[in-house]
Structures are given as structure tokens and as C-alpha cells.
Amino acid sequence: MSAVPAAHPHPAMRAGSAADAVRRTQHIVADLHAELVRNGLVVWTSGNVSARVPGTDLLVIKPSGVAYGDLTAETMVVCDLNGARVGGELSPSSDTASHAYIYRHMPDVGGVVHTHSRYATAWAARGEPIPCVLTAMADEFGGEIPLGPFAPIGGEEIGHAVVATLSGHRSPAVLLRNHGVFTVGTTPRDAVKAAVMCEDVACTVHLASLRGQVTPLPPDQIDALYRRYQNEYGQR
Ligand SMILES: [Zn+2]
Numbered sequence: 646m647s648a649v650p651a652a653h654p655h656p657a658m659r660a661g662s663a664a665d666a667v668r669r670t671q672h673i674v675a676d677l678h679a680e681l682v683r684n685g686l687v688v689w690t691s692g693n694v695s696a697r698v699p700g701t702d703l704l705v706i707k708p709s710g711v712a713y714g715d716l717t718a719e720t721m722v723v724c725d726l727n728g729a730r731v732g733g734e735l736s737p738s739s740d741t742a743s744h745a746y747i748y749r750h751m752p753d754v755g756g757v758v759h760t761h762s763r764y765a766t767a768w769a770a771r772g773e774p775i776p777c778v779l780t781a782m783a784d785e786f787g788g789e790i791p792l793g794p795f796a797p798i799g800g801e802e803i804g805h806a807v808v809a810t811l812s813g814h815r816s817p818a819v820l821l822r823n824h825g826v827f828t829v830g831t832t833p834r835d836a837v838k839a840a841v842m843c844e845d846v847a848c849t850v851h852l853a854s855l856r857g858q859v860t861p862l863p864p865d866q867i868d869a870l871y872r873r874y875q876n877e878y879g880q881r
Pocket of ligand 1: 761825
């Protein structure tokens with residue numbers, strides 16, 4: 646952990662509405678990390694949430710290697726969209742360059758989540774996408790949860806793999822081979838929801854597969870379910 650402040654504070658970090666947006670986003674991202682713990686998606690210090698700061702070219706992300714119980718809004722690290730730290734005192738997550746790559750290449754994405762949640766990561770370890778065999782999968786993912794390639798940790802390569810794989814899919818979740826799960830959302834809360842739902846269906850489809858073959862839903866049913874859930878479900 647580095648305790649050295651960023652050398653040149655970003656203009657948005659000084660004062661005014663952008664600085665307020667940064668602080669609000671730090672609170673949101675800190676609270677969402679607690680959701681990863683509450684939903685059993687992470688162990689020790691693995692996993693992370695980031696959010697694009699609305700109205701700025703900044704992101705907020707978890708510090709590297711800090712225990713979940715020690716995370717507060719103030720410990721959330723502020724970076725530019727090249728992954729360089731511009732605020733906060735701790736070093737950002739080792740996945741920051743990949744999160745930044747995703748924000749640069751997916752302009753509608755406002756939040757990114759990474760976990761090694763158990764059942765979804767078991768599918769990643771086997772190198773298999775999760776077939777769309779449940780209405781809940783059609784609703785949330787609009788099809789299978791796709792498998793992306795293995796990519797080394799620390800640079801932008803994981804971001805390349807996520808963007809390349811999700812570009813051809815409606816799914817907000819991708820399994821990275823031999824690694825874990827990345828999810829995206831319009832908001833960071835949407836990305837956390839996708840991570841929770843991904844683990845839930847990964848578990849159910851795994852259990853079903855133990856008992857025999859599972860049958861994918863027909864594409865027209867998947868389309869109808871996806872449309873209904875995305876456009877009509879819930880309070881509007
Ligand atoms: Zn990881």
C-alpha cells in the first residue's frame with residue numbers, strides 16, 4: 646500500500662460539483678463492496694467494484710489488497726480513465742487498467758464488477774459458457790453467459806478480453822477463462838446485480854448439469870423473456 650498522495654491533483658478533485666460527484670461516487674462504491682460480501686461473492690481481498698464518476702472523465706475503484714471490513718468511502722481511489730491515480734492515498738486495485746479500458750471502450754457503462762465467485766468461476770475453470778436454460782438467465786443476460794479468453798493480470802489485457810467478448814452479446818457478464826467473472830452495468834449497482842445473478846444461475850445450472858443434460862431455451866423464447874424483463878418488469 647502506498648501512502649503517497651497523487652503528485653498532480655486532477656482539477657475535478659479540487660472543489661465544486663465535480664468534487665461532490667467524486668465524493669458521492671466514493672460512498673456508492675464503498676457501499677457496493679459490502680454487497681459483494683453480503684452476497685458471498687468474495688473471499689479475503691479478492692474482487693472489486695468501480696464506477697464512472699458522472700460528468701467527469703474519472704473512475705472510483707477499490708484500493709489494492711485492503712480487507713473488506715476496512716473499506717470506507719475515503720479509502721476508495723480516484724483514477725483517470727487511463728487508470729492513473731488522481732485522488733486518494735492508497736494504490737488502486739491491480740485490475741484498474743482493465744476497468745479503465747472498459748470505460749474508455751464502452752461509453753454506456755457506468756459500473757464494473759470483478760469477482761471470483763465460486764460457481765461462476767468453476768465454469769470459467771472448465772472453460773465453458775453457461776448455457777441459457779433458465780428464464781432468469783434470459784431475463785438478465787439475454788442468452789448464455791459467454792466465455793472470454795484467459796488474459797494476464799495487471800495491465801489492460803483483461804479489459805480487452807471483456808470488451809471483445811461482450812461486444813457480441815446482450816449479457817452484462819463474462820466468464821474469463823481460468824480466472825473469474827466481470828460484469829458491467831449502466832450503474833455500478835446494475836453491475837453488482839449482474840454479478841449476484843451470474844453466481845446464482847451458475848450454481849443452479851451446475852447443480853442441474855450434475856443430474857443430466859440441460860436443454861437451452863429456444864431463441865425466440867429467450868428474446869421474448871429478455872424484452873419483457875428489460876422493458877416491462879418491476880415498477881415503472
Ligand atoms: Zn481476479
